[in-house]
Amino acid sequence: MKKKEPMHTRMRRQMQKHKRPMIIYFVLRAIVLAALILSAIRGRYENVAICFLTLVLFLLPAFVEKNFRIDLPDTLEIIILLFIFAAEILGEIGAWYVKVDGWDTMLHTINGFMFAAIGFCLVDLLNRERTFQFELSPFFLTVVAFCFSMTIGVLWEFFEFGMDQFFLTDMQKDTIIHQFGTVMLDPTNSNTAVIVSGIEDVAVNGESLGLGGYLDIGLIDTMKDLLVNFIGAVVFSTIGYFYVKSRGKNKFATHFIPVVEREDNESQPSEGEEKRED
Numbered sequence: 001m002k003k004k005e006p007m008h009t010r011m012r013r014q015m016q017k018h019k020r021p022m023i024i025y026f027v028l029r030a031i032v033l034a035a036l037i038l039s040a041i042r043g044r045y046e047n048v049a050i051c052f053l054t055l056v057l058f059l060l061p062a063f064v065e066k067n068f069r070i071d072l073p074d075t076l077e078i079i080i081l082l083f084i085f086a087a088e089i090l091g092e093i094g095a096w097y098v099k100v101d102g103w104d105t106m107l108h109t110i111n112g113f114m115f116a117a118i119g120f121c122l123v124d125l126l127n128r129e130r131t132f133q134f135e136l137s138p139f140f141l142t143v144v145a146f147c148f149s150m151t152i153g154v155l156w157e158f159f160e161f162g163m164d165q166f167f168l169t170d171m172q173k174d175t176i177i178h179q180f181g182t183v184m185l186d187p188t189n190s191n192t193a194v195i196v197s198g199i200e201d202v203a204v205n206g207e208s209l210g211l212g213g214y215l216d217i218g219l220i221d222t223m224k225d226l227l228v229n230f231i232g233a234v235v236f237s238t239i240g241y242f243y244v245k246s247r248g249k250n251k252f253a254t255h256f257i258p259v260v261e262r263e264d265n266e267s268q269p270s271e272g273e274e275k276r277e278d
Contacts, residue, residue: 018077020078021077021078028082028085029055031089032055032058032089033051033055035093036048036055050088051093054084057088058084061077061080070125070258071258072258076256076258079110083107083110083114091103097173104173105225108225108228109228109229109231110232111152111153111232112153112228112230112232112235112236113235115148116146116232116233116235116236117236117240117258119146119148119149120142120144120145120148120240122148123144123145125258138244138245141240141244142244145236149233149237150226153226153230154226159171160172172218172222174217174218174221175215175219175221176212177214177220178198178200178213179199180195180196180214196214200213202214236256240257243257
């Protein structure tokens with residue numbers, strides 16, 4: 001029976017194998033710990049909770065690699081770590097969601113890309129597992145990855161909507177618009193949209209909000225998030241498609257595609273590599 005590898009030996013081997021992600025991990029963790037201490041001193045306990053959550057999320061790549069024997073490429077692991085830091089620390093604590101134009105849009109695009117990678121990985125690993133008696137074509141494999149990413153994106157928008165409705169959090173950020181069409185103002189009740197344009201201000205209870213236009217409550221933000229999630233999912237699905245079509249030859253795709261580890265800690269060869277070995 002094979003002797004179980006000591007934890008410190010495995011950690012040292014992982015650090016040697018994934019040097020760049022480990023450097024990024026320790027730098028980001030140090031920043032989060034500093035933010036945690038500073039937030040605690042200032043009495044910002046909500047930010048303290050966000051820092052704790054971030055530290056836990058930072059452990060996800062290592063947890064997946066250890067428990068599912070999946071080797072995450074350095075590039076993908078770095079993207080995951082930076083995404084968590086950008087979303088939680090910069091976005092929430094640093095308020096970059098409101099201070100930096102396009103910050104939320106950028107993160108939703110990356111989110112679409114990452115979850116397409118996760119969906120692709122889950123199905124591709126089953127596709128290569130000899131104990132399962134099915135095999136998907138490259139096209140259907142990428143379709144599943146795309147659908148997985150879009151499903152996660154939709155579920156997240158459901159979460160944002162629920163938080164806004166029940167806790168008034170405004171996770172679905174509002175947008176200022178200057179015209180809209182609505183059938184509710186149609187005097188004939190014939191389901192014809194009436195165009196309201198040239199809106200320069202909106203008043204609530206007789207008091208101007210001083211916004212310079214009409215306040216859209218989250219709809220445009222939600223649709224924009226789903227659109228950029230779609231773009232990210234399409235980008236990765238395209239990469240994944242050509243990866244499967246040329247297994248073992250597409251060097252660019254290997255930076256984003258996780259692989260299964262063998263019991264002897266070597267990554268499982270791809271189909272193209274197996275053919276060359278044969």
